[in-house]
Amino acid sequence: xxxxxxxxxxxxxxxxxxxxxxxxxxxxxxxxxxxxxxxxxxxxxxxxxxxxxxxxxxxxxxxxxxxxxxxxxxxxxxxxxxxxxxxxxxxxxxxxxxxxxxxxxxxxxxxxxxxxxxxxxxxxxxxxxxxxxxxxxxxxxxxxxxxxxxxxxxxxxxxxxxxxxxxxxxxxxxxxxxxxxxxxxxxxx
Amino acid sequence: xxxxxxxxxxxxxxxxxxxxxxxxxxxxxxxxxxxxxxxxxxxxxxxxxxxxxxxxxxxxxxxxxxxxxxxxxxxxxxxxxxxxxxxxxxxxxxxxxxxxxxxxxxxxxxxxxxxxxxxxxxxxxxxxxxxxxxxxxxxxxxxxxxxxxxxxxxxxxxxxxxxxxxxxxxxxxxxxxxxxxxxxxxxxx
DNA sequence: GATGGAAGCGGAGGATCCTCCGCTACGTTC
DNA sequence: GAACGTAGCGGAGGATCCTCCGCTTCCATC
Numbered sequence: 001x002x003x004x005x006x007x008x009x010x011x012x013x014x015x016x017x018x019x020x021x022x023x024x025x026x027x028x029x030x031x032x033x034x035x036x037x038x039x040x041x042x043x044x045x046x047x048x049x050x051x052x053x054x055x056x057x058x059x060x061x062x063x064x065x066x067x068x069x070x071x072x073x074x075x076x077x078x079x080x081x082x083x084x085x086x087x088x089x090x091x092x093x094x095x096x097x098x099x100x101x102x103x104x105x106x107x108x109x110x111x112x113x114x115x116x117x118x119x120x121x122x123x124x125x126x127x128x129x130x131x132x133x134x135x136x137x138x139x140x141x142x143x144x145x146x147x148x149x150x151x152x153x154x155x156x157x158x159x160x161x162x163x164x165x166x167x168x169x170x171x172x173x174x175x176x177x178x179x180x181x182x183x184x185x186x187x188x189x
Numbered sequence: 190x191x192x193x194x195x196x197x198x199x200x201x202x203x204x205x206x207x208x209x210x211x212x213x214x215x216x217x218x219x220x221x222x223x224x225x226x227x228x229x230x231x232x233x234x235x236x237x238x239x240x241x242x243x244x245x246x247x248x249x250x251x252x253x254x255x256x257x258x259x260x261x262x263x264x265x266x267x268x269x270x271x272x273x274x275x276x277x278x279x280x281x282x283x284x285x286x287x288x289x290x291x292x293x294x295x296x297x298x299x300x301x302x303x304x305x306x307x308x309x310x311x312x313x314x315x316x317x318x319x320x321x322x323x324x325x326x327x328x329x330x331x332x333x334x335x336x337x338x339x340x341x342x343x344x345x346x347x348x349x350x351x352x353x354x355x356x357x358x359x360x361x362x363x364x365x366x367x368x369x370x371x372x373x374x375x376x377x378x
Numbered sequence: 379g380a381t382g383g384a385a386g387c388g389g390a391g392g393a394t395c396c397t398c399c400g401c402t403a404c405g406t407t408c
Numbered sequence: 409g410a411a412c413g414t415a416g417c418g419g420a421g422g423a424t425c426c427t428c429c430g431c432t433t434c435c436a437t438c
Contacts, residue, residue, distance in 0.1 A: 011434070157356070161350030179367070181370070238399095241397080242416075392425105402417070403417090408411095
């Protein structure tokens with residue numbers, strides 16, 4: 001229940017939150033190597049303490065900053081299913097997901113924690129990802145191409161593992177192919 | 190060529206290196222949550238600068254500290270092959286590898302970098318891991334149970350990804366099973 | 379529109395990481 | 409065994425992370 005709101009945020013707090021998010025999105029999209037949280041707070045015109053109150057960890061900030069874009073990625077799943085056979089839709093979506101993580105520097109590390117912990121109250125993106133992936137898998141199962149005994153959460157974790165560990169894009173692709181083979185409905189040869 | 194030695198280390202430098210390694214092994218095996226490099230240097234009785242000179246990154250220190258144990262793991266591969274069919278030997282070895290990473294707190298993170306970069310001069314453990322894994326895969330290929338078109342490096346990266354991303358041991362096991370299915374020689378059903 | 383209490387703010391400060399450079403002492407050469 | 413060039417040492421210090429707590433500002437209530 002991440003959405004319990006015992007009290008609506010005070011007006012100034014809400015304003016600061018918005019400013020922080022705006023600054024974070026900007027800072028994260030800049031090509032520069034790393035962003036210090038102090039810099040984001042400064043840019044947003046608030047104290048560092050305020051940043052940490054709203055976003056207790058770097059991951060929380062990253063998750064919130066990318067929630068929109070990540071949502072778009074999830075929305076793409078039904079579209080893919082409309083135009084492709086389920087297994088190819090699944091493969092395509094996973095590829096996009098990896099692409100997405102690769103472009104966002106520092107995102108993968110943050111997302112590891114987001115994805116890993118179901119208990120994380122800041123992980124509402126996780127639910128959306130799970131839903132999108134679950135839909136793709138279910139379509140494959142219905143079509144008889146994908147095994148029925150695989151958990152979407154496991155696949156999601158596997159994806160984040162690939163994005164974390166893979167060095168170059170080509171390697172990630174090979175690992176995705178391997179994963180797809182494992183997911184396929186087949187009998188031993 | 191990680192083993193080029195333009196000059197044999199000076200006596201005092203060698204002594205310091207040994208002390209650092211000893212302190213690091215001890216510190217890493219203590220149950221405590223995290224170890225500061227400063228503490229290791231202090232315990233070894235050398236300056237922090239000396240630590241960083243010998244081991245420029247935390248990963249380098251971790252890798253060196255665990256090189257022995259990791260070696261034993263690699264040595265176990267031939268034994269497994271003697272007693273089990275190749276695919277089960279492979280599965281067993283991968284399981285042990287994950288176990289090993291799980292017990293060593295902070296090891297997985299360090300090993301990610303060690304495994305990821307083939308160019309890392311401190312990654313001589315990587316070569317041993319590759320050799321052990323390659324042998325297991327080759328045996329499976331020879332027995333006709335494992336596909337011939339999979340690179341050992343890719344599998345190694347996949348393993349480190351699993352250990353990085355998987356939350357609980359049971360999940361890691363499920364992901365290993367999935368990986369095994371991908372590795373098996375089979376025809377689509 | 380005054381007021382009290384709590385929500386929220388901000389930044390000083392402790393902890394850690396890592397670099398840099400003046401000093402020390404090793405070992406080589408004669 | 410003296411002396412000298414340099415490999416190696418140490419730790420101060422700058423950068424970042426994150427916490428903690430005294431001060432400020434909002435807003436519910438009257």
